[in-house]
Amino acid sequence: MLTAIIVNAVVIFTMYFPQYKDNKWLWWIDCAFIIFFLVEMLVKLAVLKPKAYFSSNWNRFDCLIVLGSLPVLFLEHNESMHGTQLIVLLRLFRLIRLVRFLRFIPNIEQVMTGLGRALKASVFVLGALVFLNFMLAMITCNFYADIAPEYFGNPLVSIYSIFQLFTLEGWNEIPAAIAKRVDPDTGLPFLSDSAIGITRFYFAIVVVLGGIFGMSLANAVFVDEMTMDNNRELEKKVDDLTEEIRSLRDMLQKGEDLG
Structure with a gap:
């Protein structure tokens, strides 16, 4: 087959x-x-x-x-x-x-069970990430829609761009592109030097919140649930071994008492 x-x-x-x-x-x-x-x-x-x-x-x-x-x-x-x-x-x-x-695939049933359990455990973390993405996308769209319309021209595009930042894709290129934009009417930069600094700081916060903390937390929860079966098996073996050691110790203690 x-x-x-x-x-x-x-x-x-x-x-x-x-x-x-x-x-x-x-x-x-x-x-x-x-x-x-x-x-x-x-x-x-x-x-x-x-x-x-x-x-x-x-x-x-x-x-x-x-x-x-x-x-x-x-x-x-x-x-x-x-x-x-x-x-x-x-x-x-x-x-x-x-x-x-x-x-x-060997043990596919166990893998699928672990996957389902991991998805259930991650739903709240993923929901929080979606909300954070939405909130940051709206904020960024409000301030940068006219400066970088290809990234933040409308809420949907903005959501996608923020998600890119969460995955650390384009985390440097997007703020750099915004900093280089000039007004086509005046030929002057859209942003002053201080505004460029604030922009870079803002996008750094976005990357840290969503990309480092958020995605890492979601990944940690997901992997932990996926490997829970293995952890439980190891815990059971440790418990069994502990019980055997306790039984042997009791037997030795009884032997000493009889002696």
């Missing part, structure tokens, strides 16, 4: 090269894989029975992907449908089949 998924992934990958986009052979091979996965699903349904089959999240996912891929067999090379948005969506949906690779 893993081999089939890998080969199918290679075929889909190749089909996205312009010179192979309309290659008939690749299309037929891809259709063969769709039929293969359909047969696999039907066999599993027959062997496991629907109740047992759909009790597995992976089986439900496979069923969704297979059923979503079936229209490709009938529509993709229909001249009236060629190039339509529906075909584009079907092609994109077909790529989701590559997620099947996750099934073969």
Whole structure:
């Protein structure tokens, strides 16, 4: 099964090269894989029975992907449908089949459980970061929209630029670009030397708050929750070892008392 998924992934990958986009052979091979996965699903349904089959999240996912891929067999090379948005969506949906690779990652269930737990634990930190991003974006948009419209021309662009600063991307280029801006009417700089200093200080605060403290905190919480299973396992081993040592000590103490 893993081999089939890998080969199918290679075929889909190749089909996205312009010179192979309309290659008939690749299309037929891809259709063969769709039929293969359909047969696999039907066999599993027959062997496991629907109740047992759909009790597995992976089986439900496979069923969704297979059923979503079936229209490709009938529509993709229909001249009236060629190039339509529906075909584009079907092609994109077909790529989701590559997620099947996750099934073969060792301990994937444990990883997914840890991921879900980490997301839940991080929701408040991420919410605080979103609020901080929004607040700083509005402040920055208010003061620098006319000076650097490509970065802070409207709230949405400003939110994206502040997020860039949070990720430490462009943390130096953005304030430097603002400092160099000149008024096209007068040819004079928009900002005085003192205003440039305040601007650099302001963006330094943005980077420290969001990029260093905020993102680092979110990352720390996320990683801590992801590795909690390992920590619990180690704690259990330590507790078991402590209990064994305590038992041995009690046995030695009893032996000394009897002696």
